[in-house]
Amino acid sequence: MFMLATADHLKVIEQVVEQTDIPIRQFYPTHMNRNLHLFEAGIEYAKKGGWIDFTTSSIPKFLEEGEVKCSVALKRMLEAGVDIGQITFTSDGQASLPDFDKNGELIGLQIGQVSSLYEAVKEAVLSEGVPLEVAIRVITSNPAAVLKLKQKGRIEAGCDADLVLLDDSLEIDTVIAMGKVMVENKLPIVKGTFE
Known part of the structure; x- marks a missing residue:
C-alpha cells in the first residue's frame, strides 16, 4: 500500500498536473474534510481550479478527531474565496463507514x-448562513458537472425532471424523480426497492 506523508496531502496530484499535460480537473479528491490539514490543503487545491469533495456521512468519533463538518467546511471554503463551482458533497450512501481503533x-x-x-446542506443554510441557492449547488449542478451528467443537476428543458420541493422550514415536502411523484405532502407515494 502506498501512503503519503501527512504533510504531502495532494502533492502527488499537484506534481502530476505541474509535470504533465493532465489538467487538474481530471482529478476529483474526496473526503477532503476528514481532518483540518487535508481541508486546508483542499482550499489551496480548489483555488488552483481543482474540484474538491466533502463526505457528508460521518460518525461522532470522526468529528471528535478533527473532521470538519460539511456545513462548516462549505462556509469556510466560500469565505476563503473558493468558487462554489469547485465544491461538491457526496454521502458514501449505503457504503461502508469503517471505525478504527x-x-x-x-x-x-x-x-x-x-x-x-x-442534512448537511440544510445545516449549511440554517446554521452557517450559506444562502440556499448557493448551498444546493454542492449536491445538484456541481456533482452533475464533475461527473458529466448533462441531464442532471439543474431545471432546464431536456433535463431529467428530478425535483425536491421544500417547505418554509426546509423540510422535504415533495420528491419528483424522472417526472414521477415519489413523495407528496411528506408521504411516500412510491415504496419498495424497485418501484
Missing part, C-alpha cells in the same frame, strides 16, 4: 446515509 485496527462498521447530503 488507535492502532488502525477495524473495530466496527456503520453504513453511510444518503440522507446526510440533505
